[in-house]
Amino acid sequence: MSLNLSMLFIISGCALVTFIPRVIPFIVIRNIKLPAIVIKWLSFIPICIFTALIVDSFIIQDESLLSIDWRVLIAIIPTLIIALFTRSLSITVIVGIVSMAAVRFVF
């Protein structure tokens, strides 16, 4: 068990800069009424951010301009099909893990 001062400083600094953006909307929005156009904009955020996070999972950032992790992309196919059919978070996650493991085993 060790903890040096500079490490403590890094952790508290990172904690602070993570805490602030998380909490500010919860403090500010209590006091103002958001315009309809902002609410509309926010309604698109879930779909956009989930898509972006999915794409992020199969992009490899290295020296080349753009590399795709084909194994992840292949695993996405059965996972997406199961998601569409079952509409269940748990089942999709389990099938996803199995698919990924299978793809890594084969390729």
Added chain:
Amino acid sequence: MYGLAKEINREEDLTTFSQGAKDCVPTLIGYISIGIAMGIVGASSNLSILEIALLSALVYAGAAQFIICALLVAGSPISVIIFTTFIVNLRNFLLSMTLAPYFTKYPLMKNIGIGALVTDESFGVTANKIAKKETFNASWMNGLNVTAYIFWNLSCILGAIFGKWISNPEVLGLDFSLTAMFLALLVLQLENIAHSKLKFYLTLIVYVVILMLILCMFLPSYIAILLSTMIVATIGVVKDK
């Protein structure tokens, strides 16, 4: 009379809290597997178990914790580590902004408590609830958030302790659980959209994919995520009549 009402209220709060905890369950595989991986990476980056525990408890952000470890190993200056963490976690601002309007009637401290524990996953589960037009309250949100928080921290510590014996968590495919979850959350979002609008939303998804691929050529992916989300949400507002 007042005491009785308070008692009933408390019981109701407890039920919704445990419902929130139950709604967290599907996301737990993600938290546990990524958390263990995080603990392993932390340990192999020469962080002590105490440091890993503090990092998870105070920063509480999956992607950022991995990046912090990578930067520590690379010997980056403190200012760079803190600034990068800020940018990586900036998308939480968007998530909180989307959720905050549903909690305005609660006291400030309750709002801060909810905001402090917002993650991609807890946001996803709540966004799903919003899309289905189901009601939820602060107790439900706390049940969801606190369950996730406990499991994340325990998993990170577990990974830190037993990391030496598990050499490569990738082999099992556990790292894919997060992507699988986002896929399911995306499908669940689309399920609740009116049929006439479905094509429009699918176009937006295609835009996000294209933007992500282009932006990732020039920018770190966490900035690309932020930018492509904001740009396409704006396109959504402009094009949606």
